[in-house]
Amino acid sequence: QVQLKESGPGLVQPSRTLSLTCTVSGFSLTSYGVSWVRQPPGKGLEWIAAIWSGGSTDYNSALKSRLSISRDTSKSQVLLKMNSLQTEDTAMYFCARSGYTPFDYWGQGVMVTVSS
Amino acid sequence: DIQMTQSPSFLSASVGDRVTINCKASQNINKYLNWYQQKLGEAPKRLIYNTNNLQTGIPSRFSGSGSGTDYTLTISSLQPEDFATYFCLQHNSFPFTFGSGTKLEIK
Numbered sequence: 001q002v003q004l005k006e007s008g009p010g011l012v013q014p015s016r017t018l019s020l021t022c023t024v025s026g027f028s029l030t031s032y033g034v035s036w037v038r039q040p041p042g043k044g045l046e047w048i049a050a051i052w053s054g055g056s057t058d059y060n061s062a063l064k065s066r067l068s069i070s071r072d073t074s075k076s077q078v079l080l081k082m083n084s085l086q087t088e089d090t091a092m093y094f095c096a097r098s099g100y101t102p103f104d105y106w107g108q109g110v111m112v113t114v115s116s
Numbered sequence: 117d118i119q120m121t122q123s124p125s126f127l128s129a130s131v132g133d134r135v136t137i138n139c140k141a142s143q144n145i146n147k148y149l150n151w152y153q154q155k156l157g158e159a160p161k162r163l164i165y166n167t168n169n170l171q172t173g174i175p176s177r178f179s180g181s182g183s184g185t186d187y188t189l190t191i192s193s194l195q196p197e198d199f200a201t202y203f204c205l206q207h208n209s210f211p212f213t214f215g216s217g218t219k220l221e222i223k
Contacts, residue, residue, distance in 0.1 A: 004159075035212075044203075044214055044216040044217060045203065045205075045217075046214070047211050047213065058210055061211065062211075094159075096160075101165045101207065102212060103150065103162060103207075103212075104162050104165070104171070105159070105162075106161075107159055108157070109159070
């Protein structure tokens with residue numbers, strides 16, 4: 001069945017770079033896109049970035065200068081890098097699949113805390 | 117960016133009640149509106165896509181309606197497993213944006 005699972009460091013120091021991995025199963029990254037979405041504690045959801053089935057990418061313009069999304073199709077993984085982290089980047093980070101319509105399946109999320 | 121205003125933020129209801137949750141977009145989103153259910157510690161689950169299409173496997177007590185800027189999720193008869201947080205997503209244009217969520221609690 002379709003599954004997405006996020007993984008990451010949990011705790012990151014301010015100004016450092018965050019690296020997150022979304023490992024998928026049950027579908028091919030060459031057939032579906034994957035997005036990253038985050039949710040700060042007690043706040044709403046924010047779409048961050050997407051990589052589409054053809055390999056093209058889109059970014060939230062508010063974060064674009066700090067982001068990089070890529071994929072390794074041989075490992076069924078989507079990678080997100082975010083630099084210059086601040087405390088405001090503390091959030092639950094989700095990955096979600098997009099096919100004909102977006103975000104049909106989501107992972108459970110990974111909590112990232114930015115703190116020294 | 118399109119702003120999604122979701123209401124109410126909190127809703128207290130009983131098993132068997134009919135409830136509605138609303139999302140209002142800051143501009144026409146052409147029915148590109150999805151609804152999700154989120155429970156603590158679980159992956160969000162898509163209920164409805166493109167305003168009124170029921171996701172496979174979702175009970176028929178969930179339904180969606182709307183057009184233009186105004187959209188509604190209706191749960192016709194609440195079941196115990198429906199007490200959760202619900203949110204909407206517009207995917208008419210980038211960046212995709214979400215409603216702020218509605219926490220549905222047991223009265």
